[in-house]
Amino acid sequence: MPAPATPAPAATAPVDGLREVAVLGATGSIGTSALDVIARHPGRLHANVLAAGSNVVALLALCRTHKPRHAVIAEASALPALRDGLRQAGLDTEAHTGDEALQALVASDACDTVVAAIVGAAGLPSTLAAAHAGKRLLLANKESLVLAGELLMRTAREAGAVIVPIDSEHNAIFQCLQNACLPDAAARDGLRRIILTASGGPFRGRTRAQLADVTPAQAVAHPKWDMGPKISVDSATLMNKGLEVIEAHHLFGVPGNRIDVVVHPQSLVHSLVEFVDGSTMAQLGLPDMRTALAVGLGWPQRIESGVAGLDLLQHGRLEFEPPDMDAFPCLRLAFDALAAGGTAPAVLSAANEIAVSAFLKGKVAFLSIPSLVEDTLTALPAIPAGSLAILLDADAQARRHTARRIEQGLAA
Numbered sequence: 316m317p318a319p320a321t322p323a324p325a326a327t328a329p330v331d332g333l334r335e336v337a338v339l340g341a342t343g344s345i346g347t348s349a350l351d352v353i354a355r356h357p358g359r360l361h362a363n364v365l366a367a368g369s370n371v372v373a374l375l376a377l378c379r380t381h382k383p384r385h386a387v388i389a390e391a392s393a394l395p396a397l398r399d400g401l402r403q404a405g406l407d408t409e410a411h412t413g414d415e416a417l418q419a420l421v422a423s424d425a426c427d428t429v430v431a432a433i434v435g436a437a438g439l440p441s442t443l444a445a446a447h448a449g450k451r452l453l454l455a456n457k458e459s460l461v462l463a464g465e466l467l468m469r470t471a472r473e474a475g476a477v478i479v480p481i482d483s484e485h486n487a488i489f490q491c492l493q494n495a496c497l498p499d500a501a502a503r504d505g506l507r508r509i510i511l512t513a514s515g516g517p518f519r520g521r522t523r524a525q526l527a528d529v530t531p532a533q534a535v536a537h538p539k540w541d542m543g544p545k546i547s548v549d550s551a552t553l554m555n556k557g558l559e560v561i562e563a564h565h566l567f568g569v570p571g572n573r574i575d576v577v578v579h580p581q582s583l584v585h586s587l588v589e590f591v592d593g594s595t596m597a598q599l600g601l602p603d604m605r606t607a608l609a610v611g612l613g614w615p616q617r618i619e620s621g622v623a624g625l626d627l628l629q630h631g632r633l634e635f636e637p638p639d640m641d642a643f644p645c646l647r648l649a650f651d652a653l654a655a656g657g658t659a660p661a662v663l664s665a666a667n668e669i670a671v672s673a674f675l676k677g678k679v680a681f682l683s684i685p686s687l688v689e690d691t692l693t694a695l696p697a698i699p700a701g702s703l704a705i706l707l708d709a710d711a712q713a714r715r716h717t718a719r720r721i722e723q724g725l726a727a
């Protein structure tokens with residue numbers, strides 16, 4: 316749950332009137348945090364499109380609070396329940412289902428700002444549609460960058476879409492780079508390296524042997540962040556940090572050998588940027604995603620987020636240590652996939668989605684997640700990713716291969 320609100324300072328006038336926001340993944344952890352920030356700024360922000368996967372009850376509750384013009388449920392069988400619920404609530408919100416409806420809405424004048432917070436590769440079509448339509452794109456759905464980063468960044472650049480990264484690490488880097496992703500090489504001249512911080516997850520300090528019996532409940536109990544189940548498991552395996560390395564490469568145009576990862580258990584320094592003159596800039600704050608979301612929702616202005624400031628004296632110590640790539644091989648696999656290029660990141664991410672889903676259902680062990688991802692990367696060597704069709708095919712093949720391995724009981 317978001318932290319209690321602090322009193323709002325006097326708001327500055329918005330630069331461009333009321334912003335109509337589409338919140339995709341509205342019922343999830345990022346979606347509800349985004350809606351919390353939006354509700355704090357009724358004259359500046361309105362949630363006009365809300366989209367979810369299948370949770371009609373939660374979506375209806377959000378519609379009652381935020382009164383969007385459009386509500387979209389991905390699960391087609393849930394459309395009648397959504398429609399009935401909206402009617403019973405006396406709302407004039409229009410109900411929709413399906414990817415095509417979502418993409419059309421995202422591209423329409425129903426919104427100027429899109430919070431892309433659907434989990435997994437399912438978020439790619441709507442994220443791409445927002446980029447193509449030149450929207451202000453608050454990008455939390457890291458899997459779409461890992462799957463099709465070059466295409467997504469090129470599409471955004473050509474359409475004039477502003478991307479504000481919502482992962483706390485990339486949002487920190489964005490802030491350190493004076494509110495910019497760096498699409499052109501000249502802008503990166505002074506940048507030496509990016510340092511991503513990682514909390515280390517719930518199993519920091521454990522050896523590989525000590526990870527053999529961990530349960531899904533233990534894996535999703537993140538010590539610092541309150542997140543959805545998939546990203547929580549990714550944090551526990553360090554795959555999340557691996558996906559973020561690939562994400563940083565696409566957002567900021569920096570090769571993998573100039574991206575470092577340090578474990579910082581307090582999760583107060585959200586990432587750092589080192590420049591050629593020896594300066595290192597960091598962004599600090601409490602671990603609450605509403606800060607990153609407020610940066611995006613207010614961009615280029617600063618708006619109140621409900622997150623308290625950082626009391627350094629209360630926290631006292633900031634610690635940093637290297638990641639343990641033997642106990643947590645997913646991070647190494649992600650660096651390797653980035654170096655291999657082509658379809659490798661898409662295969663990595665798709666195999667991971669299937670493996671994590673199987674782990675959450677109790678079908679495979681925690682240590683099977685890196686084994687399955689590695690096995691899939693070996694079975695499907697990287698080929699050049701010349702088109703979206705090639706990437707989507709690699710994604711589909713990887714999902715099938717990993718699922719087959721799980722069925723065959725070859726996961727451990």
Ligand SMILES: NC(=O)c1ccc[n+]([C@@H]2O[C@H](COP(=O)([O-])OP(=O)(O)OC[C@H]3O[C@@H](n4cnc5c(N)ncnc54)[C@H](OP(=O)(O)O)[C@@H]3O)[C@@H](O)[C@H]2O)c1
Pocket residue numbers: 339340341342343344345346366367368369370371373389431432433434435437455456457458481482483540541542543544545546604
């Ligand atoms: N949570 C964080 O702090 C955090 C931080 C950085 C980045 N991210 C990234 O943000 C994304 C969302 O993470 P989360 O933690 O918010 O996940 P989450 O809590 O599991 O929420 C996922 C959201 O996606 C919706 N959804 C799932 N499949 C869908 C589909 N096919 N079409 C439309 N909506 C669909 C879900 O709807 P239902 O509720 O109906 O299933 C839900 O609203 C992920 O890519 C994650 O890596 C999250």
